[in-house]
Amino acid sequence: MIKKKRDGYPVLSIKNLRVSFDIENKTVEALKGISFDIYPKEIVALVGESGSGKSVTCYSILRVLPKNASVSGEIILSEGKRSENILTVSSKRLREIRGNRISMIFQEPSAVLNPLMRIGDQIVESIMAHRKISYDEAKDLAVESMKKARIPDPEKRFYQYPHELSGGLKQRVVIAIGIANNPLVLLADEPTTALDVTVSAQILRLFEDLKDQLGISILLITHDLGIVAEIANRVLVIYNGQIVEEGDVFDIFDNPKHPYTKKLLESRPTLKNII
Ligand SMILES: Nc1ncnc2c1ncn2[C@@H]1O[C@H](COP(=O)(O)OP(=O)(O)OP(=O)(O)O)[C@@H](O)[C@H]1O
Numbered sequence: 001m002i003k004k005k006r007d008g009y010p011v012l013s014i015k016n017l018r019v020s021f022d023i024e025n026k027t028v029e030a031l032k033g034i035s036f037d038i039y040p041k042e043i044v045a046l047v048g049e050s051g052s053g054k055s056v057t058c059y060s061i062l063r064v065l066p067k068n069a070s071v072s073g074e075i076i077l078s079e080g081k082r083s084e085n086i087l088t089v090s091s092k093r094l095r096e097i098r099g100n101r102i103s104m105i106f107q108e109p110s111a112v113l114n115p116l117m118r119i120g121d122q123i124v125e126s127i128m129a130h131r132k133i134s135y136d137e138a139k140d141l142a143v144e145s146m147k148k149a150r151i152p153d154p155e156k157r158f159y160q161y162p163h164e165l166s167g168g169l170k171q172r173v174v175i176a177i178g179i180a181n182n183p184l185v186l187l188a189d190e191p192t193t194a195l196d197v198t199v200s201a202q203i204l205r206l207f208e209d210l211k212d213q214l215g216i217s218i219l220l221i222t223h224d225l226g227i228v229a230e231i232a233n234r235v236l237v238i239y240n241g242q243i244v245e246e247g248d249v250f251d252i253f254d255n256p257k258h259p260y261t262k263k264l265l266e267s268r269p270t271l272k273n274i275i
């Protein structure tokens with residue numbers, strides 16, 4: 001049963017998600033039955049150490065896991081009256097969902113952008129993959145999306161190539177691609193790790209704007225508890241393929257229950273040991 005709380009019903013509901021990988025006659029369990037909801041207009045942080053299952057969670061949601069993965073459980077995407085299990089939708093519907101209802105942003109923007117293609121055309125391409133409109137119409141929407149991603153001079157930048165942009169701007173282009181089709185959910189897998197502190201803070205502000213102004217829900221994967229405290233509404237702590245703690249940011253910071261969360265909070269750099 002869907003619980004009614006926060007802002008309406010969950011846009012994404014993960015239920016008992018299990019993922020294992022077959023490697024040379026061995027099975028590695030990466031996710032051991034995790035469940036969580038993402039509500040409209042919230043930033044949910046997924047924190048946990050390396051190898052705990054954060055990226056596998058994102059890849060499962062978009063069904064982009066490698067062939068040696070076995071997946072069970074449910075990933076329910078809801079929009080209006082329509083509710084569907086991503087794990088069982090047709091491949092046609094899956095293509096409609098990816099980059100259109102759910103988009104993903106990665107750590108390294110250069111790995112996503114095509115170096116030989118103008119950035120504007122990369123946004124246009126993502127729009128035209130989902131809508132039957134003319135290039136000129138798609139171009140207007142692309143510029144619009146660049147504005148939403150707070151890219152200065154979007155009409156001029158439209159014609160630039162990735163190498164002409166700073167790391168922060170490249171990540172904004174990836175975000176512009178991600179939001180171009182007005183998705184419900186953005187999955188951001190350590191989106192600021194490759195950026196310096198100032199630029200990283202600007203990107204996080206942008207996420208807050210996307211949430212507040214466009215109503216996009218964001219699943220934000222990070223190692224950085226400073227980031228979590230700054231912008232997340234809710235925190236999920238994942239440890240060894242299981243969600244061991246979930247709650248309000250302030251509750252978890254003030255009163256961590258699981259030993260792993262306590263350890264994570266203790267190792268957090270404080271102003272005292274930075275200066
Ligand atoms: N393609 C794969 N084949 C086999 N095992 C995999 C594969 N992808 C991930 N795993 C395993 O699944 C587990 C979870 O990996 P995942 O990449 O989700 O970790 P993570 O929390 O994102 O870590 P990091 O913080 O380092 O990015 C790890 O034990 C990893 O070795």
Ligand SMILES: [Mg+2]
Nearest residue numbers: 054055056189
């Ligand atoms: Mg990862």
